[in-house]
Amino acid sequence: DAMVIQNPRYQVTQFGKPVTLSCSQTLNHNVMYWYQQKSSQAPKLLFHYYDKDFNNEADTPDNFQSRRPNTSFCFLDIRSPGLGDAAMYLCATSSDWSRETSYEQYFGPGTRLTVT
């Protein structure tokens, strides 16, 4: 089945220690998104890639970076995690926005990040 895969599902890192979260997709979608979801809150968009074009949300901290080496993979790098960065990180994909069916986003299972 075509899907969005996130690894690892659970990640523990130390305060200030860089961490990378991974997302891959077999849907061949050209748009990939990263969301942060804290407990009992709505997912918050951090940034997205439209093909190779990176688009950062205005309120995304500089501590968060992303890489997309190819269509299938996208990485979220947190350079110096703080306690406030503990959250679920969701990856999502969608196809070209110019087609109506593109408005649907497909979500991965998420990576739960703990910062100690």
Next chain:
Amino acid sequence: AQSVSQHNHHVILSEAASLELGCNYSYGGTVNLFWYVQYPGQHLQLLLKYFSGDPLVKGIKGFEAEFIKSKFSFNLRKPSVQWSDTAEYFCAVNARRDYKLSFGAGTTVTVRA
């Protein structure tokens, strides 16, 4: 930018009861509307969506939602819930041809057997 509000933070009901979750959005233009569900320990899944046409849309697992343009609402309904419907439900909206999906805060639904 659009915003989404969900009326209830937590709903508790018994099996076979009817469920209605409210969702209102603020945006004057054409929108796409979604309801996502997140079962415990699982990823967000699409329940149903509205782009255009019949304002009453049917989704998976017996859910339906009605788009009322004049009220900027997209309420989710299920006539008879099951224990397995225990989950968090998110309403989401994006402006037509906009990448950004705005989510409501979510409603936790607990169904007691």
